[in-house]
Amino acid sequence: xxxxxxxxxxxxxxxxxxxxxxxxxxxxxxxxxxxxxxxxxxxxxxxxxxxxxxxxxxxxxxxxxxxxxxxxxxxxxxxxxxxxxxxxxxxxxxxxxxxxxxxxxxxxxxxxxxxxxxxxxxxxxxxxxxxxxxxxxxxxxxxxxxxxxxxxxxxxxxxxxxxxxxxxxxxxxxxxxxxxxxxxxxxxxxxxxxxxxxxxxxxxxxxxxxxxxxxxxxxxxxxxxxxxxxxxxxxxxxxxxxxxxxxxxxxxxxxxxxxxxxxxxxxxxxxxxxxxxxxxxxxxxxxxxxxxxxxxxxxxxxxxxxxxxxxxxxxxxxxxxxxxxxxxxxxxxxxxxxxxxxxxxxxxxxxxxxxxxxxxxxxxxxxxxxxxx
Numbered sequence: 001x002x003x004x005x006x007x008x009x010x011x012x013x014x015x016x017x018x019x020x021x022x023x024x025x026x027x028x029x030x031x032x033x034x035x036x037x038x039x040x041x042x043x044x045x046x047x048x049x050x051x052x053x054x055x056x057x058x059x060x061x062x063x064x065x066x067x068x069x070x071x072x073x074x075x076x077x078x079x080x081x082x083x084x085x086x087x088x089x090x091x092x093x094x095x096x097x098x099x100x101x102x103x104x105x106x107x108x109x110x111x112x113x114x115x116x117x118x119x120x121x122x123x124x125x126x127x128x129x130x131x132x133x134x135x136x137x138x139x140x141x142x143x144x145x146x147x148x149x150x151x152x153x154x155x156x157x158x159x160x161x162x163x164x165x166x167x168x169x170x171x172x173x174x175x176x177x178x179x180x181x182x183x184x185x186x187x188x189x190x191x192x193x194x195x196x197x198x199x200x201x202x203x204x205x206x207x208x209x210x211x212x213x214x215x216x217x218x219x220x221x222x223x224x225x226x227x228x229x230x231x232x233x234x235x236x237x238x239x240x241x242x243x244x245x246x247x248x249x250x251x252x253x254x255x256x257x258x259x260x261x262x263x264x265x266x267x268x269x270x271x272x273x274x275x276x277x278x279x280x281x282x283x284x285x286x287x288x289x290x291x292x293x294x295x296x297x298x299x300x301x302x303x304x305x306x307x308x309x310x311x312x313x314x315x316x317x318x319x320x321x322x323x324x325x326x327x328x329x330x331x332x333x334x335x336x337x338x339x340x341x342x343x344x345x346x347x348x349x350x351x352x353x354x355x356x357x358x359x360x361x362x363x364x365x366x367x368x369x370x371x372x373x
Contacts, residue, residue: 021220021221021224021271021274021278022221022224022225030056030060031278034052034053034056034179035281035282037052037056038052038053038056038203038282039203039204039205042203042204046200046202046203047170049203050170050171050174050197050203051170053174053178053282054170054173054174054177054178056179057174057177057178057179057182058072058073058177060179060182061143061144061177061179061182061183064143065140065142065143068142068143071142072142072148072176072177075109075112075148075149075152075176076152076172076173076176076177078105078108079105079109079152079155079156079176080167080169080172080173082101082102082104082105082156083105083155083156083159083164083167083172084167085101086098086101086102086105086156086159086160087159087164087167089101098160099160102156102157102160105156106153106156106157109149109152109153109156110149110153112145112149113145113146113149115139116139116141116142116145117141117145117146117349118345118349119136119139120136120139120349121349121350123135123136143183144182144183144184146346147181147182147183147184147185147187148176148177148182150187150310150313151175151176151187151188152176153317154187154188154189154190154313154316154317155172155175155190157317158189158190158191159190163190163191164190164191164194165191165194166194166195166198168194168197168198171194171197171198172190172194174197175188175190175193175194175197178279178282178284179278180274180275180276180278180279180284180286181275181279181286184271184275185275185289185307185309185310186272186275186286186287186289186308186309187309187310187312187313188286188287188309189287192287193284196283196284196285197284199283201283202282202283202284203283204283206283209280209281209283210280210281212277212280213276213277213278213279213280213281214277214281215277216273216274216276216277216280217273217274217277217278217281218277219273219277220269220270220271220272220273220274220275220276220277221270221274222270223266223267223269223270223273224266224267224270224271224274227262227266227270228262228263228266228267228270231259231260231262231263231266232259232263234255234256234259235256235259235260235263238252238253238255238256238259239256239260242256265293265294268290268306268307269290269292272288272289272290275289276288287308287309288308289307289308289309290305290306290307290308291304291305291308292305293305293306310343310346314339314342314343315339318338318339318342319335319336319339322334322335322338322339323335340357341354341357342357343357344356344357345357
């Protein structure tokens with residue numbers, strides 16, 4: 001039960017019901033008000049409409065814990081500023097400074113993520129080895145910190161590579177905070193989102209997009225409410241009993257395992273659909289993040305279908321910069337192991353995730369899921 005998905009559920013359970021996609025408050029109050037305000041302001045000013053959506057997204061995030069709005073805004077301001085400095089340094093005759101700024105910015109992002117997500121894990125493992133009793137207290141993990149951190153690291157690297165063409169702060173803030181993807185992804189590329197915010201048509205009502213987006217949202221909602229939540233009623237009692245020291249019978253164990261497997265599948269699939277549908281109502285197309293992975297016939301195909309934007313991020317911003325498969329088998333396997341270890345650790349702070357990442361690199365076939373087809 002110690003999975004990133006359960007962490008996701010635990011965090012969501014602490015959010016007032018208004019901010020759950022499947023809550024009445026979100027569906028019948030928050031979403032209609034934000035949609036109406038967005039398109040009404042879009043008639044007056046595209047800037048005001050984008051600002052409205054960014055502020056609504058901050059409200060959505062802050063409704064869980066207002067204290068972390070400052071953390072999110074600080075991350076946005078710092079990364080945006082570093083992005084501008086990196087871009088300006090690229091024009092200057094001293095390119096070394098550009099790389100130094102990129103290293104500093106990425107280090108700061110990883111340090112922030114490491115403190116909130118991994119500090120206690122490492123301290124709890126170091127204390128028995130060193131005979132110390134260090135304690136950082138109970139660090140509450142900010143919602144979505146992995147997603148908005150990785151999204152902004154991708155922005156910094158794209159800036160360094162000269163791929164970023166627009167630096168509107170309002171659009172950048174919206175790119176990071178847009179509520180459909182803020183909590184649990186997908187991990188976005190600056191180059192695929194910013195052009196959409198710059199289009200005048202994005203601020204005009206498109207009934208076709210609203211109809212299609214609403215349909216996709218309803219399909220995702222059905223997966224979540226009608227399937228995943230009901231499967232939870234079978235899985236949770238069995239796992240709770242095991243956690244309390246119980247020993248389920250063979251049939252019960254299989255029911256719990258299969259119910260949890262399908263619950264995880266439909267919850268992630270449902271959330272991905274809801275995120276895509278919600279964004280499309282605002283004329284924004286998100287990248288596909290989940291493509292029926294249980295239909296895969298190989299482990300490589302499975303990886304390419306499950307959490308697709310994470311695999312893309314690990315490939316483009318870790319595996320390939322490490323050298324990919326360009327330097328022979330030894331370096332290829334080294335790069336795969338490093339990437340999959342960090343990919344496992346990304347899912348949660350625990351030895352089970354590191355072990356899973358270490359095992360996952362040994363994929364069948366001649367081509368890794370991290371290599372372009």
